Amino acid sequence: MIFAGKRVWQFFLLGNVSLAPGLWLKNIFVPMFGQADWQGRLMSFFMRLMNVIVRGALLMIWLTVVAAIFLVWPIVPLVVVYFLRRSLM
Structure with missing residues (x-):
């Protein structure tokens, strides 16, 4: 999870660059x-x-997307296992 947090920060910095x-x-x-x-x-x-306003807003949107992916990532394996078990029954 710490590695994933570092990757989120790297993706945010990439958007900032x-x-x-x-x-x-x-x-x-x-x-x-x-x-x-x-x-x-x-x-x-x-x-x-105008460039600062638009680029700042885009950076906040980018941060939201990256944070959402970070929060959803651990849930994906659980959902896959759930649907796999459900389809086998």
Whole structure:
């Protein structure tokens, strides 16, 4: 079970590396494409803000899916044994 918990954490970190909302948040005030005027900074800020919100939500959904799989995984063998015994009777 401890090994499975470590794998869940590794899957969560893999999702974090893939989505990287922290990286977008770190660079939220850096202008994109070298646009240093106020319009470019404003556009970059809101674009990155939306990226942080969407990627953060996707990361939470990913965490929920991984946690659900972790919780269901030990139940699967019991269900298989139950249906096997039921079909043999």
